[in-house]
Amino acid sequence: MPQLDGTDEIRLVHGDGGRATARLIKEVFLPHLRDESLQLADDAAAFEFAGAAQMAVTTDTFVVSPLEFPGGDIGDLAVCGTVNDLSVNGARPRWLTAGFILEEGLEIARLSSVVNSLADRAAECGVSIVAADTKVVQRGNGGGIYINTTGVGQVLVEADLGYHRVRPGDAVVVTGYVGDHGLAVLSHREGLEFSTPVVSDTAPVWPAAGRLLKEFGGRVRFMRDPTRGGLASILAEIADSASVDLLVEEEKIPVRHEVQGAADMLGLDPLYMACEGQMVLVICSEAAGEAVEALSELTSAPAVIGQVQAGTGLLKMRTPLGGTKRLGLLSGDPLPRIC
Amino acid sequence: MPQLDGTDEIRLVHGDGGRATARLIKEVFLPHLRDESLQLADDAAAFEFAGAAQMAVTTDTFVVSPLEFPGGDIGDLAVCGTVNDLSVNGARPRWLTAGFILEEGLEIARLSSVVNSLADRAAECGVSIVAADTKVVQRGNGGGIYINTTGVGQVLVEADLGYHRVRPGDAVVVTGYVGDHGLAVLSHREGLEFSTPVVSDTAPVWPAAGRLLKEFGGRVRFMRDPTRGGLASILAEIADSASVDLLVEEEKIPVRHEVQGAADMLGLDPLYMACEGQMVLVICSEAAGEAVEALSELTSAPAVIGQVQAGTGLLKMRTPLGGTKRLGLLSGDPLPRIC
Numbered sequence: 160m161p162q163l164d165g166t167d168e169i170r171l172v173h174g175d176g177g178r179a180t181a182r183l184i185k186e187v188f189l190p191h192l193r194d195e196s197l198q199l200a201d202d203a204a205a206f207e208f209a210g211a212a213q214m215a216v217t218t219d220t221f222v223v224s225p226l227e228f229p230g231g232d233i234g235d236l237a238v239c240g241t242v243n244d245l246s247v248n249g250a251r252p253r254w255l256t257a258g259f260i261l262e263e264g265l266e267i268a269r270l271s272s273v274v275n276s277l278a279d280r281a282a283e284c285g286v287s288i289v290a291a292d293t294k295v296v297q298r299g300n301g302g303g304i305y306i307n308t309t310g311v312g313q314v315l316v317e318a319d320l321g322y323h324r325v326r327p328g329d330a331v332v333v334t335g336y337v338g339d340h341g342l343a344v345l346s347h348r349e350g351l352e353f354s355t356p357v358v359s360d361t362a363p364v365w366p367a368a369g370r371l372l373k374e375f376g377g378r379v380r381f382m383r384d385p386t387r388g389g390l391a392s393i394l395a396e397i398a399d400s401a402s403v404d405l406l407v408e409e410e411k412i413p414v415r416h417e418v419q420g421a422a423d424m425l426g427l428d429p430l431y432m433a434c435e436g437q438m439v440l441v442i443c444s445e446a447a448g449e450a451v452e453a454l455s456e457l458t459s460a461p462a463v464i465g466q467v468q469a470g471t472g473l474l475k476m477r478t479p480l481g482g483t484k485r486l487g488l489l490s491g492d493p494l495p496r497i498c
Numbered sequence: 499m500p501q502l503d504g505t506d507e508i509r510l511v512h513g514d515g516g517r518a519t520a521r522l523i524k525e526v527f528l529p530h531l532r533d534e535s536l537q538l539a540d541d542a543a544a545f546e547f548a549g550a551a552q553m554a555v556t557t558d559t560f561v562v563s564p565l566e567f568p569g570g571d572i573g574d575l576a577v578c579g580t581v582n583d584l585s586v587n588g589a590r591p592r593w594l595t596a597g598f599i600l601e602e603g604l605e606i607a608r609l610s611s612v613v614n615s616l617a618d619r620a621a622e623c624g625v626s627i628v629a630a631d632t633k634v635v636q637r638g639n640g641g642g643i644y645i646n647t648t649g650v651g652q653v654l655v656e657a658d659l660g661y662h663r664v665r666p667g668d669a670v671v672v673t674g675y676v677g678d679h680g681l682a683v684l685s686h687r688e689g690l691e692f693s694t695p696v697v698s699d700t701a702p703v704w705p706a707a708g709r710l711l712k713e714f715g716g717r718v719r720f721m722r723d724p725t726r727g728g729l730a731s732i733l734a735e736i737a738d739s740a741s742v743d744l745l746v747e748e749e750k751i752p753v754r755h756e757v758q759g760a761a762d763m764l765g766l767d768p769l770y771m772a773c774e775g776q777m778v779l780v781i782c783s784e785a786a787g788e789a790v791e792a793l794s795e796l797t798s799a800p801a802v803i804g805q806v807q808a809g810t811g812l813l814k815m816r817t818p819l820g821g822t823k824r825l826g827l828l829s830g831d832p833l834p835r836i837c
Contacts, residue, residue, distance in 0.1 A: 162606065169604040174634025183632065187610050191617040192627050218595035218648060220633045256557035258646040260599070265508040267501065271526050278530040288531050290648075293522065294561045295513025297834060300641045307597040307646035309557060309629075495636060 163187070174496075176387025176433075177489025213314035215250035217241060220307045224496040226273060228347045230340075230359030231435075233304055234276030236498060239361050239435055240386065241310040242284045246368040247382040247438055249318025254311045255281060256290040262301030273304055284363045286310070302496070317372045324380040325401035329467040330447035332440040334367060335459030336360065336413045337390045338429030340436070341497050342421055351425075355417035360459070362436030367457040371440070374453060378443035385439055386498055388489040389431040393439050394465075395474040395488050404470025410479045413460035431489045433497045441467060502526070513835075515726025515772075516828025552653035554589035556580060559646045563835040565612060567686045569679075569698030570774075572643055573615030575837060578700050578774055579725065580649040581623045585707035586721040586777055588657025593650040594620060595629040601640030612643055623702045625649070641835070656711045663719040664740035668806040669786035671779040673706060674798030675699065675752045676729045677768030679775070680836050681760055690764075694756035699798070701775030706796040710779070713792060717782035724778055725837055727828040728770040732778050733804075734813040734827050743809025749818045752799035770828045772836045780806060 163173070163182055172179040221237045231239075242252040257277065261270065281288050343359040346352075364384060371379050381401075385393040390412070398405045414429045422429045437458070442450050447463050454461035474486045502512070502521055511518040560576045570578075581591040596616065600609065620627050682698040685691075703723060710718050720740075724732040729751065737744045753768045761768045776797070781789050786802050793800035813825045 167606050169600045169602055169606065169609065169634060171602050171634055171636060173600070174632065180632070187606060188613055188630065188632070191610070191613045192630065216593065216595060216628050216650065218597045218629045218646070219631050220597040220599055220646060222599060222633045222635050222639075254555065256555060256648050258557045258559040258597075258648070260559055260561060260644055261508045261512070263508055263510050267506050267508065267526060270508065271530070274527055274530045289555050290557045291527065291531065292558050292646075293513065293519070293527070294559045295508060295510055295834065296561050296641055296644075297510065299638060300561075302635055302639045305599055305635075305644070307557070307559060307631075307648075309595050309597070309646075309648035311555065311650070495634065 171495045175489055175494070177392050181488065215245055215248050215312045215314050216309065217244040218307065218309040219244060220305065221498060222302055222305050222496050223344060223498050224302055225348055226269065226303050228344045228359055229356060230343055231361040232273055232276050233306055234273040235280050235361050236435060237306040237308045238277055238280035238284060239363050240498060241308040242286060242363045242365055243384040245310045245312035246363070246365040247384050249320050249372055250312030250314045251369060252284055252286045252310055252312045252365055254289045255286050256309045257288055258291070258307040259293045260301055260305040261293060261295045262303050263295060263298040265303050270304065284365060315369065315372050317376045319377040320379065320381055322381060322397065322400040325397060325403055325441045325467055327403060327467050327469040328444055329380055329441050330444040330463050331405060331407060331465040331467065332442055332447060332450060332461065333390065333413065333464050334364070334438045334454055334461050336415045336418070337385065337434050337437060338414060338418050338422065338432035340434050341389065341432030341494060342418050342429070344497050345494055346421060353417060353421050357418055357421055360434055360436035364436060364438050367454060368438060370453060370457065371450060375442065375446050375450060378446040379440060380443070381441040383439050384434070385437060386433045386435060389433055390439060391430040391474070391486045392489045395486060397441065398474045399472040402472050404468040404473045404475060405465055406468055406475045406477060407465030408477050411462055411464045413462055435498065510834045514828055514833070516731050520827065554584055554587050554651045554653050555648065556583040557646065557648040558583060559644065560837060561641055561644050561835050562683060562837050563641055564687055565608065565642050567683045567698055568695060569682055570700040571612055571615050572645055573612040574619050574700050575774060576645040576647045577616055577619035577623060578702050579837060580647040581625060581702045581704055582723040584649045584651035585704040586723050588659050588711055589651030589653045590708060591623055591625045591649055591651045591704055593628045594625050595648045596627055597630070597646040598632045599640055599644040600632060600634045601642050602634060602637040604642050609643065623704060654708065654711050656715045658716040659718065659720055661720060661736065661739040664736060664742055664780045664806055666742060666806050666808040667783055668719055668780050669783040669802050670744060670746060670804040670806065671781055671786060671789060671800065672729065672752065672803050673703070673777045673793055673800050675754045675757065676724065676773050676776060677753060677757045677761065677771035679773050680728065680771030680833060681757050681768070683836050684833055685760060692756060692760050696757055696760055699773055699775035703775060703777050706793060707777060709792060709796065710789060714781065714785050714789060717785040718779060719782070720780040722778050723773070724776060725772045725774060728772055729778060730769040730813070730825045731828045734825060736780065737813045738811040741811050743807040743812045743814060744804055745807055745814045745816065746804030747816050750801055750803045752801055774837065
């Protein structure tokens, strides 16, 4: 009987976007799905279509609970999440498909409101919903609404991105405040109220991603949106996959005061909480300042937060007091159904 | 408060692929999703990608219960279902994405077996799995495994298909025995045993669809795979959408003896039960005989079952005793989670 982390059953931790998810993919999915174009550990696959421009395809399923949260709903998330996966792979988002699983007993009014959000967000992002599907499952076999979106985009000729392009000396940039989405969903779900409300950052990163690629071309080495697992998990993945060390400065990482406060109260770390409208970039250090300047018109709090060093795959964080600690993938209590 | 068929909640009948599903799509989805390329009532959208060949995209979510059934499992179904939607739209299936929703408590061994089926079927169909995603939901919020597959294919230049091409005088052809899949899943779920076991027909229709288009080109007017709602619902849709009448001969419709017997016992009609490896074709009547001959090498029981007549959108069936009855979309007790 196959086992994963000492259990022969799927546990919630297998969906956390951290260490356990990585093992699930590596040990259960990849042995069967060996297709060379498949990069399950990556967020989109790019390939040529009939001799035309490079096309990127990505798929993502959304199971967020509750369906509505401060700053958006599952319809907003289902569009932005997939648009963002295309964007960080250097592809202009063009088309989406949407597959709905509806639970018996769902209010039609709520469904209608979610479909409306999805349509509005798609229009905002300039993508067309080209195919859709609905299935209904019995009460107690769903979560109200689950949505899969699959996106097709056109890779910009300027894009030359990948772990293999990350090199020592490069700068690490984040586009804005981290942890907002995870904390907004979690606190809304738990009925917590804070004096300053925390709102999800759900938004498309496309205009920003496209502008950076047009302006800086191959000097942008790598882009990724830090969703499940948060900023720290993505940084740990970059270090591991590119076989370099990353050194980040804790005090340079943009975290809203109210998010840090609420996270502290809950015993959580914003660096491991999902964002839904941010990017992490690795960029040639000479271009980093200009990139932050360009981003400042488009994103909430762009900042150079660290640098790439020759190394063995470690993520290191320098604390305000001058110490350095090592961070890894998210590994611990999962925050289920954040996206 | 929006209502559908006198209820303000989603009911199982909204997923049956018949009248209630049609209303859900028309009244809740289409008002928001007005994109001209979206054809929710159709099974795939076709569009040009960057000046290259016509591309078709389709999405489908699979929630079959139980996960394994005589003749296949949810992995087989998730590949064949989407491959078949592309095929009947005249597109050679090329790429698939797969989005999994896993329920806490799912046995890893079962997941591994499903992923294996999915990979094997994809290889058999010549499609690459180019992107995948997994999410985990809490125990009691899923059905073990739900899978969305989205497919991309390349439309054959020979394909000229659509409701608008159906005209009086054309022949209606079905490729093989109908109702096998629905009955196999239902009887396995209910623990029923028959002296001759009923096995799902889950299989790709691509080689057959491609061969017909290559050989008969525009003489093939329309193709569709009769899944949810069964053969009769698809025929009713064709009659309605093409504004013609269809007259079919009950005794020419291929139904296995054991399927008819089991359906009779259960009070069900095989003509309304899902197939997962068949096609319905409307084809120029002069080509119908040759098409059936070509299909006989590839499918289980190809037959001309009726003809298109000038009319107002009715589906009429001549019974063996010479009477004629009118059939409509599936409308009644739903058979939930058949696919």
